[in-house]
Amino acid sequence: DAGITQSPRYKITETGRQVTLMCHQTWSHSYMFWYRQDLGHGLRLIYYSAAADITDKGEVPDGYVVSRSKTENFPLTLESATRSQTSVYFCASSESPYNQPQHFGDGTRLSIL
């Protein structure tokens, strides 16, 4: 049972480049989420998706784009990376957002030089 997987685990890129972080889940959960975690800020929601082709902004969406053409995949794209987007990115999924826990992938450590 693979659960939820993220790729790549580590990524170094330069400012201005486009970079896509992948997230894949095998549970058929309807809801998927992208968070970033920085020291002193805890987890901050970037975008979430309630189902295929339904996405919505979270707390810190600027500079990010998401898509969800298939239930199992929820890629996050940084269109033009900036140093402030250096962070650890976690993808999560949930059967229901109202009363079920979220389950996390093991994260992508992204450094933007």
Added chain:
Amino acid sequence: RKEVEQDPGPFNVPEGATVAFNCTYSNSASQSFFWYRQDCRKEPKLLMSVYSSGNEDGRFTAQLNRASQYISLLIRDSKLSDSATYLCVVIVTSGTYKYIFGTGTRLKVLA
């Protein structure tokens, strides 16, 4: 005021000690509650849900106090392996839903 607040710690306790953390929330529409554990920048992992009547899982006990709007996590007989950051999560469901993470309480269990 933050919607979910936790004492950041660190709580330094000797092995075998009992330690308790609280997490306060401000929104009375909060409906579901969880405790997660996070090791050093790894992914948060679900530790346990928190039920109204309180619940126990081995050495861990979670309780909810709706009147005072806080949840608690009690760890008995602390192990070195319990050293981690403990995040509380509150789901608010008024209108739309919000899944709110606390910033975590750091626990260090000392030999």
